[in-house]
Amino acid sequence: RKEVEQDPGPFNVPEGATVAFNCTYSNSASQSFFWYRQDCRKEPKLLMSVYSSGNEDGRFTAQLNRASQYISLLIRDSKLSDSATYLCVVNLDTGRRALTFGSGTRLQVQP
Amino acid sequence: DTAVSQTPKYLVTQMGNDKSIKCEQNLGHDTMYWYKQDSKKFLKIMFSYNNKELIINETVPNRFSPKSPDKAHLNLHINSLELGDSAVYFCASSQDRLTSGRFGDTQYFGPGTRLTVL
Numbered sequence: 001r002k003e004v005e006q007d008p009g010p011f012n013v014p015e016g017a018t019v020a021f022n023c024t025y026s027n028s029a030s031q032s033f034f035w036y037r038q039d040c041r042k043e044p045k046l047l048m049s050v051y052s053s054g055n056e057d058g059r060f061t062a063q064l065n066r067a068s069q070y071i072s073l074l075i076r077d078s079k080l081s082d083s084a085t086y087l088c089v090v091n092l093d094t095g096r097r098a099l100t101f102g103s104g105t106r107l108q109v110q111p
Numbered sequence: 112d113t114a115v116s117q118t119p120k121y122l123v124t125q126m127g128n129d130k131s132i133k134c135e136q137n138l139g140h141d142t143m144y145w146y147k148q149d150s151k152k153f154l155k156i157m158f159s160y161n162n163k164e165l166i167i168n169e170t171v172p173n174r175f176s177p178k179s180p181d182k183a184h185l186n187l188h189i190n191s192l193e194l195g196d197s198a199v200y201f202c203a204s205s206q207d208r209l210t211s212g213r214f215g216d217t218q219y220f221g222p223g224t225r226l227t228v229l
Contacts, residue, residue, distance in 0.1 A: 034217070043201055043220035044154065085152065098144075098167050099218060101154040 006102040017078050021105045023088030024070045032091035035073050037084045078109045117221035132187045132224045134202030143185035144203040192228045199223045
């Protein structure tokens with residue numbers, strides 16, 4: 001099992017649609033969870049952290065399910081500018097002091 | 112003002128050459144990283160330095176040698192370049208939150224260096 005696993009997609013959705021991505025992680029002791037966004041030929045940028053109680057930032061909602069070891073990202077009212085690759089990122093082991101990145105889920109929002 | 116900068120942005124070189132990539136951050140962070148993103152877009156950590164001290168050294172060929180002259184700079188030197196070294200190399204930095212025991216938090220990435228070995 002991969003340490004951090006995502007469906008690579010692509011997810012092709014029309015503008016205005018709601019889309020959700022899931023990500024599973026291998027270590028139940030993982031402490032920190034994030035979603036990063038990476039545009040084509042650009043660097044990854046933090047989209048949002050994921051907190052235990054779930055959190056929302058505008059059209060984006062992140063949830064954490066520790067029992068099932070997955071995190072999710074929900075995007076409402078998709079915009080063309082949301083087209084990108086979304087990277088699930090987990091600090092699998094705080095002692096190692098490193099983040100582990102999933103391979104990303106590609107989203108293409110179409111007009 | 113660029114928070115994390117890397118030079119060069121593109122690097123095309125022949126097999127067997129030695130090359131360096133430089134990284135600087137002006138965020139005042141104490142931890143810096145090098146990542147490799149291959150053609151399948153998988154981002155893998157290579158090295159991490161905290162206050163100039165090497166804290167992560169993944170299974171990377173010893174042809175790759177990081178150097179941190181101070182906590183704002185982390186350079187990557189690669190000897191005897193091979194075809195398989197072709198990738199995008201990203202530098203990143205973060206501020207470790209030692210009081211909360213959280214490490215590797217919110218990382219800020221440089222624009223990447225696209226290395227092509229011919």
